[in-house]
Amino acid sequence: MSKRVLLKELFASSSEYVGKDVLIKGWVRSVRKSKKFSFIVLNDGTDQDSIQIIADADIENYEALSTMLTGTSVSILGKVVESQGKGQSIEMQAVSGDVIGAVDESYPLQKKGTSLEHLRDIAHLRSRTNLFGAVFRVRHALAQATHKFFNDKGFYYLNSPIVTAVDGEGAGEMFKVSTLDSENLPKNDKGEVDYSKDYFGKDVSLCVTGQLEAECHALGLGAVYTFGPTFRSENSNTKRHLAEFWMIEPEVAFADLEDVAELSADYIKYMIDYALEHCSKELKFLHSMPFTDVEKNHVDTLIGVRDSKFKKITYTEAIDILNASGEKFEFPTTWGEELQTEHEKFLTDKHFKSPVIVTDYPKDCKAFYMKLNDDGKTVRAMDVLVPGIGELIGGSQREESLEKLEKRMEEMGMEKEGYWWYLELRKFGSVPHSGFGLGFERAIMYITGMSNIRDVIAFPRTPGSCDF
Numbered sequence: 001m002s003k004r005v006l007l008k009e010l011f012a013s014s015s016e017y018v019g020k021d022v023l024i025k026g027w028v029r030s031v032r033k034s035k036k037f038s039f040i041v042l043n044d045g046t047d048q049d050s051i052q053i054i055a056d057a058d059i060e061n062y063e064a065l066s067t068m069l070t071g072t073s074v075s076i077l078g079k080v081v082e083s084q085g086k087g088q089s090i091e092m093q094a095v096s097g098d099v100i101g102a103v104d105e106s107y108p109l110q111k112k113g114t115s116l117e118h119l120r121d122i123a124h125l126r127s128r129t130n131l132f133g134a135v136f137r138v139r140h141a142l143a144q145a146t147h148k149f150f151n152d153k154g155f156y157y158l159n160s161p162i163v164t165a166v167d168g169e170g171a172g173e174m175f176k177v178s179t180l181d182s183e184n185l186p187k188n189d190k191g192e193v194d195y196s197k198d199y200f201g202k203d204v205s206l207c208v209t210g211q212l213e214a215e216c217h218a219l220g221l222g223a224v225y226t227f228g229p230t231f232r233s234e235n236s237n238t239k240r241h242l243a244e245f246w247m248i249e250p251e252v253a254f255a256d257l258e259d260v261a262e263l264s265a266d267y268i269k270y271m272i273d274y275a276l277e278h279c280s281k282e283l284k285f286l287h288s289m290p291f292t293d294v295e296k297n298h299v300d301t302l303i304g305v306r307d308s309k310f311k312k313i314t315y316t317e318a319i320d321i322l323n324a325s326g327e328k329f330e331f332p333t334t335w336g337e338e339l340q341t342e343h344e345k346f347l348t349d350k351h352f353k354s355p356v357i358v359t360d361y362p363k364d365c366k367a368f369y370m371k372l373n374d375d376g377k378t379v380r381a382m383d384v385l386v387p388g389i390g391e392l393i394g395g396s397q398r399e400e401s402l403e404k405l406e407k408r409m410e411e412m413g414m415e416k417e418g419y420w421w422y423l424e425l426r427k428f429g430s431v432p433h434s435g436f437g438l439g440f441e442r443a444i445m446y447i448t449g450m451s452n453i454r455d456v457i458a459f460p461r462t463p464g465s466c467d468f
């Protein structure tokens, strides 16, 4: 019995395999049958390219192999030969083969193209397409790149909790976690739900960030990063929002905003470089797709970004650029207003034509934990904006003064009790520290060119939709 060879390995070392018999296992993409032989195209998910197999009519099991439907799983032993046809370097001459699992006519992934919307409805099968195979291999590569990047820089990987008793962003967009009987909620004297009867004895939710816990550990380990699922119940039904997304949050002690701005640019460049090195076939394929949001030469654009120094402007400068642009925006561009997607896209896609880091936002646009600037109006915040996407990263220097942080929380009407441990960081050896969060799916969108965030996560959760 030969050992199974993965297509990735076969294509990467094709010259070593020519003339040898190998065993491959995968799913049939197509079978073209003629009288004397059949062409079987097979993919095993490990490579962008499928392998073409020629099966002569005289091999054992020919009838079964030559009538396989798209989607059948099969194992084939064959001799690797140099390819006659264009494109591929090698193909296989089948020696023998067995059907592992048949499909029936209802298999929805036929050779002809299906829409992305339809593929979302059959998300359990979409990794069997060239497109989603590519997306999910890139996703994997970027996850590996993330761990390597931070590990090589001396950061410790922190698994921050998923269930939490605090609102880490103070924005109130949390999903409750409860085992109370919703038909029969226990009430207190005031008629409010009595969470002391709930599983955790209090009102808890799914995390919107791991930042607060990352700060605790950064102030002990020096530098940490989280990489985990994040949940937001904001009702944003857009191509860039998910209710469940993954975020990477580095947090660094003794670091200011400039330090983490530089770190954020280095991290993005590192991911680009890693994807170019490990997923060149995937990127070439994806960027050539009609529905991706990028030019065919997006690889060149990414190389340009990798080799560039990121531009950095303040929020105030951004407002000036928007107001001088002569563009008609839907949302106001007066100082103090949030930068909307249209503004962010103008800055990246039209004005700078590159990523840009915007810093020092008005305090009212940002979360409670950001360090107040001396002007009393702005905070040491940064957003990293990238072309086609808008905000990829949000971060800041954290308010390290207990007094200022408490004052800000009071101003914002927050209840401080639950944050006692977070506040204590400012009492016990407080240091300047900074960090950021990168939306993992948005990074995948940026690099692959996929235009809808639902198509870069295995099973998207969005308002009104939680299938699979």
Ligand code: 4AD
Binding pocket: 169, 208, 209, 210, 211, 232, 240, 241, 242, 243, 245, 247, 249, 250, 391, 392, 393, 394, 395, 396, 435, 436, 437, 438, 439, 440, 441, 442
């Ligand atoms: O800007 P955000 O809200 O920042 C934080 O959560 C901070 N605690 C990060 C930190 O400083 N440690 O979110 C960070 C990033 C955004 O820039 C965006 O890329 C992504 O997370 N993001 C989302 N991605 C998909 N769907 C959503 N609903 C998202 N909300 C934020």
Ligand code: MG
Binding pocket: 383, 391, 393, 394
């Ligand atoms: Mg943000």
